[in-house]
Amino acid sequence: MYFAALIMLAIVMAWVYPFLWMVSAALKDPVEVFSAGLDLIPRSPQWHNFVRAWNDANFGRYLLNTVLVTVFTVVIVLVRCAMAGYVLARYRFYGRKIILGVLIGTLFVPTGYTIIPVVDIATRLHLLNSIAGMVVALSGGANVASILLYMGYFNQIPKELEEAATMDGAGFFRTFFRVMLPLAGPVTATVALMTFLATWNSFFLPLVFTFSRPDLRTVSVGMLAFIGENSTDWSGMAAAATISLLPVMILFILLQRYFVEGIAGAVKS
Structure with missing residues (x-):
């Protein structure tokens, strides 16, 4: 022992x-x-390293950008993945297995292979070099793991709940938002945490989207401010990294119980 x-x-x-x-x-x-x-x-x-990182390296601005991008991305991913998982779990329609196969196939596509079409679409929509563009690009991925988590969780919910809602006159959206989604609280917390971590730590896509707008950098890209041509400010970078990790740690502590419940509930089915 x-x-x-x-x-x-x-x-x-x-x-x-x-x-x-x-x-x-x-x-x-x-x-x-x-x-x-x-x-x-x-x-x-x-202690002045933290002040230096916050003020001199403009890390306060980078943190605000990251919060905006992350919050909107999490909200969009939650709604989109929850609805996709609900439809795939509760409805049987032609092409359902093909859609599942395509979704799973995207797991094997590296992020770097999609950056060119993403940037091209963002440029055509005039979304490049903007917070909105980063949100659309980061929330527009397949998010297969999140969809499958919702799908597994909705699969185990009794159909009688939907039938009762239908008898009460509820349509698709009312049944989903008022009945099904509240029941998937643990999975929602799990997906929110996963998406938060992935978006908060995303580097490649925010880097491309802020080439000509350094003021729009996120914290991960903002770390480049500590790297000079001939030297690197390691203590300043460590202070900035510590600041950027605090929100992640706080969120994980608050949601860790729901994270475990969401994974267990989706896998059990």
Whole structure:
């Protein structure tokens, strides 16, 4: 028993140590980041690194851009994937299996292969170099895992609920939004967390969409501000990374119970 606990503790420390080192590096000066090696305790905490990252590197603006892009992307993905999963789970129609096959097939298409048509469409719609363009591009993916999670969850809900709603005069949208979607709360929390993490950490697409508009950068792209031609501000970058991770950690702590319930509920079916 104690041996297993020690092994688990060692695994936890191996996973947590990089994060602790990043926080420690955020409190060190650039020289100490390398001279201290693996030491986690800074000799003299440099709290001004966070101020530098927030003000001088314009990270406050990048954080606001990221929040806007992430929130709107999560809302669009939730509605779209929930409705797609509901239709695929509760309705039997011609071509349903073909649609499922195409969706699953998109899992094997690398993101880089789709960036050219995405940028071309955004340019034609005058959405390039804009927050709205990033939202449309990030929320327009297949999101197969999210659709399958909703599909698995809706599959196990008794059909009597829909029949009762129909008898009460509810149409498709009323049945979906008033009856089915509220029941899928755990899956909604799971998809929201997955989409939040993916959007918050997205780099390639926001980079392409903000080439000529640095003021629209997200936090992941904003990290480039700490990389100069001849040097890199490692302590400033660590401070910015720590700031950017705080919302993710808070959201995960709040939704972790629903995340587990959503995965378990969808897989059980």
